[in-house]
Amino acid sequence: MNVIEAAGLSKIYGKGSTRVEALRDVSFGVAQGEFVAIVGASGSGKSTLLHLLGGLDRPTSGEVYIDGENLYALKEKERAVFRRRKIGFIFQSFNLIPVLNVEENIQLPLLLDHRQPDKGYIRDLIATLGLDNRRKHLPSELSGGQQQRVAIGRALAYKPAIVLADEPTGNLDSANGREVLELLKLAVRQYHQTVIVISHDMNVAAEADRVLRLQDGRLVSDTRGVSRV
């Protein structure tokens, strides 16, 4: 069974002369443990699609199922809780909470759920991310690559059903970018995570199991096994 099912997703912004069709009737499914890249020119609707998959925005029409749950049939509060438990986000601009240290940032989704983190798992995660000696540092004391690794840790902390990453390497140099990518792949392998990455970066697409290409809001191609070619 697919862990993500997108059915007929459309998103229209504005009205009249300012009307923009950001996404037109996009449908696809993603299986558990897949590493999917969504590529396309800027303005092609990549970010809109990702936001809709993550339940951050509302589609104009169409539906999103995650783990069999119709995301937009949920109430606002239920969707927030669902997001917290099932979806991990990684952003281009890291978006860490500046007043929390590395460890706390990673644990935050659990804490929002009033849960005590599984210490072993978190320690393991931090070690995997290579942040062992940075656990008590604040985001402002970290490099960009390190910050993004924290963001990945945060996205994985709850062992979500899917991880959505919006240009995760966009703000990083190539070495750091590669490292982040490796970590995401590691997550797919080690924790059997489903990861969807948006990127301009052809390196990212090259690493993915499957590449979805968007153009003017339409899904124009769906290629599998690129990395193996």
Add this chain to the structure above:
Amino acid sequence: MKSYTSLAGRYLKEQRKRSILTVVGIVLSVALISALGTMGQSIQDNLLQRAIYENGSYHFAYSEADSKLYGEMKNNALLDRVGAIHDGPKTKLDDTFSIQVNEASEEAFGLVPLHLQEGQWPQSPDEIVVEKWILPYLPGAPKPGGETELTGPDGKPHRYRISGILINSAADQHSASSSAYTLMRAEKAASLPEMTLFMTFRPGVDISDHLPEFQSKSETFSANNRVLSYMGESTNDNTNKALTVIFGTLIGLVVLSTAAVIYNAFHISVLERIRQFGLLRTLGATPRQIRNLVLREATTLALIGIPIGLLCGWGALWLVIWLMVANGFQILQMESFQLQWHNWIMGGSVAVGLVSVYLAAWLPARKASRVSPVEAVKGAGSIVQESVRRSRFPSLLQGFGIGGKMAAKNIRRNRTKFRITTFSVVVSVTLFIVFHYFIREMFEMTAASNEEDRIAFSVYGYEMSQNGTKSFVTNDMLKKIAALPGVDDVYSIYQTPLVNAWIPSAKINPDFSELTGINFETVTQGSESYQEASAYFKLYDAARFREAERYLVSGTTDPQKLDQDNAVVIVQTVKTGLRDSEKPAIMELSRLKVGDKLKLAVPDDYGAEKPRAKERIAIEVTVGGILSQNPFDARYQRTDLSVIATEGIYEKLAKLVPKELQADYPARASLIGFDVALADGADAEPVREQLNVLARTIPNGRVIDVAANQKEARQFTLQMQIFVYGFLTVIGLIGSLNIINTVQTNLLLRRREFGLLQAVGMTGGQLKRMATLEGVWMGLIGGFWGLVAGTAISYFLYLQLDELQGMPFQFPWLGALVACVFAFGVGLLSVQGPLRRMAKANLIDELREDG
């Protein structure tokens, strides 16, 4: 970290500066409300105490009451204390002086305005309290504790022991007739056919509700209205209503501004972090969790800010009063101030603080919780809605180079933030203007006085002066007395003949006749038509003219100049009853200006035969100076034009008077005595002794001794002044701090933006100019709206005050000017410090800081 809720504490701790500024906002607001509350309550207590001192503490009275009514009052469950006074017959002591021994029940001594100077109240019908000044004239000239024989209340001679001494009454001394009081047993009161009864209600009884039923019991009912008004229980419903509206408005204003200031402080802090909250939303925080975070922050800040605010408010008051007492108000001691800790005010301040904090937190919290996560992750900076509206008018700031252009853009771009910041300037300016206006009018109505309250003694020598030959008062004598330690100044008293004022008809204030129903008689001389008003005609010596200068509205009070110009000084403001209402009103009787002419005339009905009816005796004089009120005696006359003249002017009139009237209009202005003003805090005793010695050398010389009352009155005035100025200082202080706090918060929040501007090459100077211009603009706009709101609310208060006492509306120029200049200056200066620090700070750090 155990729970996500610790995030609240983290934010507060990590962003210490911002938290401190927010706490300061709360502290200032709570300080403001508690200080104003305490001050207002102290002023009311003070006024009430003064009213009780002067009028007695009883609530209502019946004169000519009989024993039946007495019994009825005694047994009435609504009443607390019932006192009875029975007046005795007046008995002559010698040709001049007389005394009347009254008997009063034990309760009555506490209910009527009698004040012991020494000793104790009479404990039996054989004891008596008398005024100090009458002691030497009593049979046997007894000392306190001694005995004397007087006619008792029953008309029979009785021997009394003097158990106590009453404070001298000025009226009794002038009329040369004193009242003494002995104790009346309750049994006797129950059997007397006629007495005066004084009653108070039990605590907790709604006085104004129950007064009418007591009023209907007897026609001789009278209420102690001044005391009742200050208790908010006036018999006049209009008064109670007006007072309720006034204090409701003021309290509402303070509460609203407190809430607004706290709201602003908090709102800015949340608004700037809205992206952070959006971020939490992407991580799956529910709106409720976000609201909880914000409210938790609010609770922490409130718990810190409110107690400090209470202490600061109290401390600021104490400090201001202490400083004032230490500098120049020596008559008062810190102990004489009852700066009381009122639990209800402090409780109210805490409640207002808490409600404001939660309200202030709730709205931004709701906003934060509704932030769209998409917006949050998309935006690189803050999510504040930016206005796309183009203004049709180019901003004035455009003219100030690139700094000005940027300032104009910043203000336009982020209107919400600009409005929030400006709002606190508006609040401060409005508060200051309104309270400045109100407190001055209130002071004017209740506590203002003139030079009269510095006069402790007057010395008269009647006989000699009335002969009109030579006065006992000599310049040497005045100089010698003025030089006594503790004496502030000495003022001559002239015999003042009756004079009417002929005011050119066109110069009479038409409203005066309209509102009072008083029409003066018209006299025509030549082609001129005059209205003949009686004049309150006074001659002043140089010393009195010197004091008069303080009240000068226009012209001069220099006696030499007045003589040269054949001019007089007038007071045309009067306080008179209105035709259709009970309330008094302050208005102008005439509209004379400096340089206008008027005539002074001997009244035509002088003498039984009205000999002067045909050919009037009048001289023309010029208005040389106009005073706002009379410097001595009553501040306002009721329907008389006050005319103050030099000896020279009077003598011009006296020259025209025929021989038969010369006894009343002596050719030379004659001195009949002098007033002695004491310096504040001076010991009256040595002066009293000297004056008594002097009086014994003058035939019929008498010293009118009001030193004890004068000291009380003066203390009251000074205390009220301190409260009033203290009040304004505290408002000004807290208002300024509030503006500083807001401006600094605003700058602090924009550190990143400033860093960015510097990064793209804006110089420190340009940056400074930009921020300064923004500050100036904020001061201007805030000052303007503050002025509008302040004036509007002042006018509203005026309409209410006008219900209590008619008066003209005076635009609050002074308060407005002070407030605006302050707002502007404080706004301008308070940007400088943070800017300087910012210029020195590390650019990179500021850019990195995730705002």
